Amino acid sequence: MYPTGEFIQEMLLIYGLALLGFVSRRTLILNEHANEVLTQLILYIRLPALILYSLDISFSLTRVIGFWNAIFSNHFSLCTKIWSRLHFCFNGSFSHNIIMYDYHTSSLFDT
Numbered sequence: 001m002y003p004t005g006e007f008i009q010e011m012l013l014i015y016g017l018a019l020l021g022f023v024s025r026r027t028l029i030l031n032e033h034a035n036e037v038l039t040q041l042i043l044y045i046r047l048p049a050l051i052l053y054s055l056d057i058s059f060s061l062t063r064v065i066g067f068w069n070a071i072f073s074n075h076f077s078l079c080t081k082i083w084s085r086l087h088f089c090f091n092g093s094f095s096h097n098i099i100m101y102d103y104h105t106s107s108l109f110d111t
Contacts, residue, residue, distance in 0.1 A: 024030045
């Protein structure tokens with residue numbers, strides 16, 4: 001964690017920025033449309049810059065393979081979810097030969 005001095009410095013910076021925003025809004029330096037402008041500034045400029053800054057890592061084949069596996073598994077999971085929803089919509093059930101568990105009688109049965 002932070003040593004006490006650095007922690008207090010960070011907290012003072014955060015509270016200072018909040019106080020600056022409060023005072024600038026109360027003194028009408030920022031008008032009623034400033035919220036939308038600042039939100040767009042953060043979303044379209046600051047966040048992409050932070051993402052690109054966080055990508056400052058060394059290249060390795062294992063990272064590329066891990067990223068590809070994550071994308072492929074998410075794509076496969078999404079496709080199976082869509083297929084099961086479509087199958088349920090057109091057939092009225094997920095499958096005809098599923099073994100289900102009956103919670104009321106605590107027994108297994110075939111559908």
